Amino acid sequence: MAHCLAILAHMASPPTLVPGSVGSVETRYLDLPAPIRLDCGRELHPVRVAYETYGELSPERDNVILVCHALSGDAHAAGHSAEPPAESTRDGFGAERRDGAAGKGLGWWDGMIGPGKAFDTDRFFVISTNLLGGCRGTTGPSSIDPATGQPYGSDFPVVTVSDMVRTQRAFLDVLGIDRLAAVAGGSLGGMQALEWAVLFPDLVDAVVVIASTHALHTQGVAWNAIARNAIMGDPAWQNGHYYGTGRTPDAGMGVARMVGHVTYLSAPALTERFGRRLQFADDIRYTLREPEFEIESYLRHQAGSFVKRFDANTYLYTSRALTYFDLARQHGDGSLARALEGVSARTLLIAFSSDWLYPPSASEQIEQALRALGKPVEFEVIDAPYGHDCFLLEEAQQIPIIRRFLGDGETNPHSREERSS
Ligand SMILES: CC(=O)SCCNC(=O)CCNC(=O)[C@H](O)C(C)(C)COP(=O)(O)OP(=O)(O)OC[C@H]1O[C@@H](n2cnc3c(N)ncnc32)[C@H](O)[C@@H]1OP(=O)(O)O
Ligand SMILES: N[C@@H](CCO)C(=O)O
Known part of the structure; x- marks a missing residue:
């Protein structure tokens, strides 16, 4: 029985x-x-x-x-x-x-x-x-x-x-x-x-x-090295002992994420999405510090949200593991x-x-x-x-x-x- x-169960509609x-x-x-x-x-x-x-x-x-x-x-x-x-x-x-x-x-x-x-x-x-x-x-x-x-x-x-x-x-x-x-x-x-x-x-x-x-191919190893060097070159990294000091290597990790994020996207996709459009459509502003192009603003946003959710040392260790x-x-x-x-x-x-x-x-x-x-x-x-x-x-x-x-x-x-x- x-x-x-x-068998009946199998015969029923899936x-x-x-x-x-x-x-x-x-x-x-x-x-x-x-x-x-x-x-x-x-x-x-x-x-x-x-x-x-x-x-x-x-x-x-x-x-x-x-x-x-x-x-x-x-x-x-x-x-x-x-x-x-x-x-x-x-x-x-x-x-x-x-x-x-x-x-x-x-x-x-x-x-x-x-x-x-x-x-x-x-x-x-x-x-x-x-x-x-x-x-x-x-x-x-x-x-x-x-x-x-x-x-x-x-x-x-x-x-x-x-x-x-x-x-x-x-x-x-x-x-x-x-x-x-x-x-x-x-x-x-x-x-x-x-x-x-x-x-x-x-x-x-x-x-x-x-x-x-x-x-990972040579260029991938290279991009990862650049990202890690951005973190370790930030004085706030403090040889990796920044916990509890009130300073974290956000600037370095922001650069690391910008570099990483560009490698995660294709050149045509970036062009298609941002082109050379200005962040402020009226005109260029003759500024070094502020994002002038939409892509610059987007990368800055990605960097900013990443440093809020991720630990720089974990980035270093994980990046190292994937290159090994x-x-x-x-x-x-x-x-x-x-x-x-x-x-x-x-x-x-x-x-x-x-x-x-x-x-x-x-x-x-x-x-x-x-x-x-x-x-x-x-x-x-x-x-x-x-x-x-x-x-x-x-x-x-x-x-x-x-x-x-x-x-x-x-x-x-x-x-x-x-x-x-
Ligand atoms: C794989 C794992 O194991 S987990 C890791 C996966 N997660 C990540 O990598 C997190 C980082 N995020 C990403 O990489 C990507 O967002 C993806 C791939 C996950 C998703 O891609 P999308 O949904 O296409 O997100 P997109 O790249 O459009 O980013 C959207 C953000 O950019 C912002 N943005 C878009 N254009 C601009 C601009 N010109 N200036 C500033 N910010 C901008 C949006 O406001 C949005 O912000 P929010 O995320 O704070 O809401
Ligand atoms: N964007 C993904 C893919 C990296 O391979 C991440 O940050 O984990």
């Missing part, structure tokens, strides 16, 4: 998928029970991880998707933030920075995570963590160093993408999750997804790597193919035609290496004009590709409708 009911919101969410915090051993040779303890979850964990715990954020994101990936920050205020990067990466209290990938969306919370239990070295609740340079009772500052160890992934693994162990249906992310988040597939091949079924690379990332060097003695030999996850690579910072050619190299090894891999280049930040903006084109890759959900045993039938 139960068997018949199950549920209509209307993309929705995950609603109100709360960031939670978990302290890891053991130290994290880092690539640099040091151990880090204590380590706290800030995280959010969306959807329902299946009884078999086999429907978990880990979402990894990019340089300036945080654990708040979807839904509306429910609460004022609690623990994260301890490091001084909480309350006034509450609006988070995407602003207005909405998660930075809200368009991609939720019922009927790319990472469908009717099927999957999505977990998002703030990365190691972060400033939004996970242990980072603004956290208290137990050895001194003061914030680490630049005494925080230099961390790598592998360290971030090992921290996520330790965090998931505490939650009792020993297998991931998928790991997904854009940019630095995509690097983490790749690192998961290489470091823990037996634990990951699929990876979704968007606007990312196996190793190099699968071939770290795992393949210089060979990307050798680095990927052990991967068993299905891989989806998505790149954007206008992304010159993480260009489609980098994803293509990964695709070719995986294909030559006989690994299951799909690669899609989305034609979109906005540059690297397309992974945050071009949801409509990404959603069907990712949904198809993850299965359409109609036969998934963990879809909410089928579980309740």
Whole structure:
């Protein structure tokens, strides 16, 4: 009888998928029970991880998707933030920075995570963590160093993408999750997804790597160096020990964000949007200090909002980690193919035609290496004009590709409708 009911359930019309919101969410915090051993040779303890979850964990715990954020994101990936920050205020990067990466209290990938969306919370239990070295609740340079009772500052160890992934693994162990249906992310988040597939091949079924690379190209390393030098060259940086001094390297970090932001956009998109239009249309004002062009004003705005929500030291550490990332060097003695030999996850690579910072050619190299090894891999280049930040903006084109890759959900045993039938 139960068997018949199950068949009937399958014969019924599939549920209509209307993309929705995950609603109100709360960031939670978990302290890891053991130290994290880092690539640099040091151990880090204590380590706290800030995280959010969306959807329902299946009884078999086999429907978990880990979402990894990019340089300036945080654990708040979807839904509306429910609460004022609690623990994260301890490091001084909480309350006034509450609006988070995407602003207005909405998660930075809200368009991609939720019922009927790319990472469908009717099927999957999505977990998002703030990365190691972060400033939004996970242990980072603004956290208290137990050895001194003061914030680490630049005494925080230099961390790598592998360290971030090992921290996520330790965090998931505490939650009792020993297998991931998928790991997904854009940019630095995509690097983490790749690192998961290489470091823990037996634990990951699929990876979704968007606007990312196996190793940032020379120009990308150079832009990151310029950004870090802008921060470290600001006298208010104070060798990284600015917490509690009343001075923060806002000027340097503002420049870093301006540089970064231009690299996240395409030249045609900038031209299309701003051209050479003057901020004050009447005429030029013969001023050195004030923004004269709309693009100057826009960049100043981006810089100003960024310094209100982000810690300069976290920028330095995160930027350093993404420039170190190099699968071939770290795992393949210089060979990307050798680095990927052990991967068993299905891989989806998505790149954007206008992304010159993480260009489609980098994803293509990964695709070719995986294909030559006989690994299951799909690669899609989305034609979109906005540059690297397309992974945050071009949801409509990404959603069907990712949904198809993850299965359409109609036969998934963990879809909410089928579980309740
Ligand atoms: C990926 C992760 O893990 S999280 C990190 C993602 N988040 C970020 O990077 C945050 C920074 N924001 C951005 O990079 C971008 O805003 C995106 C990519 C997220 C979204 O892009 P868009 O929605 O197109 O935002 P856009 O680039 O138009 O910026 C809009 C802002 O510029 C302001 N603006 C636009 N033109 C001007 C101008 N001429 N002068 C001054 N300000 C201007 C708008 O008023 C608006 O301000 P607000 O954000 O304070 O409301
Ligand atoms: N704009 C995004 C993309 C960086 O890769 C961020 O700030 O995190």
